[in-house]
Amino acid sequence: MLEGGKISSKQAVLLMVSMVLPTAFLFVASVITHMAKQDGWISLLLAIFSVLLIAWPVVNLSQRFPGKTIFQFPEAVLGKWPGKLVAFLYILWLFHISSEILRQFGSFMVTAFMTETPIIVFELFIMAIAAYAVRNGLEVFTRVNEILLPIILGMVFTVNILLIPELDFKRLLPVYADNGVVPIIKGAVMPAVWLGEIVVIAVLIPYLKKAEEAYRVAAAATLITGGVLTFSYVNSIALYGPETVGSWIYPSLNKVRMINIANFLERLEAIIMFVWVAGGLVKISIFYWATALGCAQWLELKDYKPLVLPVGVIFLALSILAHDSVLDLYTYLSTSFLPFSMIFQLGIPLLLLVVAVFRGQGGAQQ
């Protein structure tokens, strides 16, 4: 076996939450507000619901081929060469997404904290730690996540609760009347794609101790992530109002800047940096692991560990080449990224599922 680790369902839920939440927490609020103004929370709820649907084909497909990740079962469904092609497309998609995530992380650190430092410095450090974690296997970063995620969630809640004196829920009004259905649906597309990254669970399902609980894991993770995002989003709008939130790239950063405890402790965003760095580390580790594992499985190697460093170098290079600036990144994330990802999250799994059902494969796992 390429990867000997096995994780329990609870650990898998925590892992999947960490997989989506950290950078979503940073970027999603602003994009939604552009589209849906103050009704963004309705968009988020819509997005959660649609991701619960999007996750279903992938999980179902994985459960029909136990012990095989998404890089292995297209061969069983479509035949050797078309299957290999589909797996290769997924590897490319994972490379792409991982370097996007790395870039998002680096951009945030540069924009928010040290603007003179080149992005590669931040990315290099986090990649080095992620490479160390990935090289040691799935169980390592799962354990790290088990310790970090409660701290991250705790700090997110603390930040939001500390801001209660400054909230004004009237900024959330009027609900629905300003917008109508179309902007709300437009606003739901981006979080749906973002939360839809949960389909990477297809790489994780063979390593769950109880693979039959996979959909429950995906659904629980989506609900938790969506809940935290919605809570944070409502807080942001109530704090600043839709126009301001839409004009910033990082509303959550500015939220933290507003914390003022007894006129004594101010400008605490450096403490919250822990949330972002720790969350970024786990998210990058998971995608890094998925990509390295995918390459190894596609090439039918015995072990993915020698691939860890080369894959990391490719991520670093791609993340620098991909965008010129954070604005370029932001535009990309709100427009071209969405249909591109949708193909891999919904399109291809649905196609594969239809073919698999048509060929009557693997029904016993239901």
Place this chain on the structure above:
Amino acid sequence: MLCEVKERLNRINIDSILETGYIEELIEDSPWSPFSTIGHTERPDKVAAQLLEGRVAILVDGTPYVLTVPLLFVEAIQSPEDYYERSMFSSAIRLLRWFSFFVCLLAPSLYIAVITFHHEMLPTALLLSLAAQREAMPFPAFVEVFFMEFAFDILREAGTRLPRQVGQAVSIVGALIIGEAAVRAGLVAAGTVILVALTGIASFTFWYSTSISIRLLRFPIMVMAGILGLYGLICGVLAILVHLATLRSFGVPFLYPLAPLKAGNLKDVIVRTHWWAMLRRTGQISVANQQRLARGLKPTPPQAGDEQRK
């Protein structure tokens, strides 16, 4: 686990074993880790308690130190006295130990990071006071703290080697007088001296083996904090956390009750819950007989109906 220990002991091929430390290095799981994965102690009561938990103890003729296997990371803040005092006080002291664990590891680096990179985080009054101190300093914060920590370690090591009568005097001379003189000469800021002293004292509150690992790891984190500020500090901490997650002690994950999270076993980690609440032994260590006490041992006053029933 006993078979594994015996197998590893049989593998040893050395001219003589003078101390259990020799055995420790020859059978441990991670020779290159700064953290020790095998516990050692001089106290018979601690060894007895660990045997009751299901661990294996290794005794060597001619030395009072006994090795116990496996070791969990959370034992760094556990001490036998915790179990002899009442639960509320022990819990408070445990929390204090956790706090001083983080102080020992992070305080110098936090100081460097905040003073050099993130001074907007300090409240204004504190910032003015620190800025006034640093105004006349010849060295940047990183160099100052690094050398003071280094000097403190020199003093500490010298203090353990000196004969008993002279040792006390020299430690006091070194710490107080040289420190005072350095501040008066304008070489180091007073805040730095306070910080280094606090860090040093904090390192004595928890278990010795972990404290020596932490004293070692302080320095790389200081360097990281000096390079990239709080980001460097956080990266250093995360790197240590990932390293801890990779360690196993004779098959048991080193971070055991915390990660893989087993909520029932957390009763002894952050706080020490009452004896009547500790129903089961530690999961992965005692596999066979997990029951420690019977249920319902909490002392309660007799209920209203009992009088009549008697």
